[in-house]
Amino acid sequence: MSRAVERFRTLIKRLEQFEPEEINDREEAAISDLEAAIRTAVEKTYPAGSTQYNQLTQAFMLDRAGYNIGNETSIHEVREGLKDGKRVALTSLKNAIDDLEDDLKHYEKGLPGRSPTISSANKDNKKVFIVHGHDEAARHELARFIEKASLQPIILHEQASGGRTIIEKIEEYSDVGFAVVLLTPDDVGRSRDADELQPRARQNVVAELFYFLGKLGRSRVCALKKNGIEIPSDIGGVIYIDMDHAGAWKTTLLREFEGAGYMIDWGNALR
Template sequence: MSQQQVLEKLKKYADFSQGGNGSYKAKKDDATITIHTNGKVQIQGKNKEKIEQEINEILGREEIYENNKQLFIVYGHDKIAKEQLEYILQKLDIQTAQITNNTGMTIIEALEKETSRVHAGIILLTPDDISLSKKDYEAHKDNIEGYIHARARQNVILEMGMIMAKLGRKNTIILSKGEVETPSDIDGIFRLQFKENPKEILKKLVERLEECGFVIDKENVFKAMD
């Protein structure tokens, strides 16, 4: 069924208007209904199951599009930055997954298990460690100030590489807090940098999430700004 056919069948059910990316949107009972260009229907918000059932009855089918895409978060020791990011993603109505390793598996095994069911990943690079090359130390041991750099935890860098290998660069979003040293191999990969709170880059983050295939209600973007 095409988008216009679905729209015609649902026009008496809700008041649809043109949305972004060629979609049509409507509000009903504290939920957002989106009709995508391919004719798929997505429901977000309260009373989701009730509205899905009603729309299925109208359309005579069970093809409601579930936004089941999950986002994997890799983070270090900065729990505040992690919680700030989680708050934003929660307001954007995006499901997230993290490593919960209480099964006796190694971290790598747990990560491989999680990435098998996620669509995209966010790597949160925070200045948790400091680094100094042996060469710089030997040459400037009497005054090493200016040669010490902040960097992310090494396990975060390892997991970043695994995420990129598993999900691809297009589905990997790298966020860096402050001036944090990164491997030279990712210099050509697009990164979003913020100073204190990921809210500073909310607009660009939403754009990247949409590029990864997530459908984001614009009203939820305003909620994430609070």
């Protein structure tokens, strides 16, 4: 536990030295390197899916700026988002240190501390959330493929509403280890300076993409896109896979699932 405390203290020093006002591009390595360091430190300290781990996932993404569909997000918005992300990460890590130090005191007195608890929803790590638009055929194909891989697809409209709003349902059923976002050409649009309309995913689909980026981190979110669809220009680090007719996307997606720690049935999935 003392090593974990020192690990988090080192991160806090790095965060305190991180100056959002000095950032000129949201793709700068200073951001992604620090995000990776936070994620690595948390993963070394707590098992994925534990209560403590889940509480710290909000510190994984420093870049909390909004995304303007079809237009670049201004550097002012990026810096403000980074300030917010820095504040959240610092608070989360300081709270984690307090908890660890309390556990250490209990341990030194011979009293039981709190062990990392894994929720029953995350313990088996089989759930994959599917974000989708109006392409029912693509949604069905993806869901059945995930099932054949011995995983559990979570499709929001198939879950009980219980009088909840859409965002409340997303929060309720987003206790997953991975999200696949289907970007299908359900809408069209263009920037103010462009002449032709371009196929785009629905805005609610893009919004849910960003929700899961913030909740799970970039390494656990994949965008599966169709038909040369236009994608937001200022998303960095997102995994994009073309949903080709030949089905090569299936092998690529299985590798992403494996990289996220899923136990999958390759033979059945590709049969």
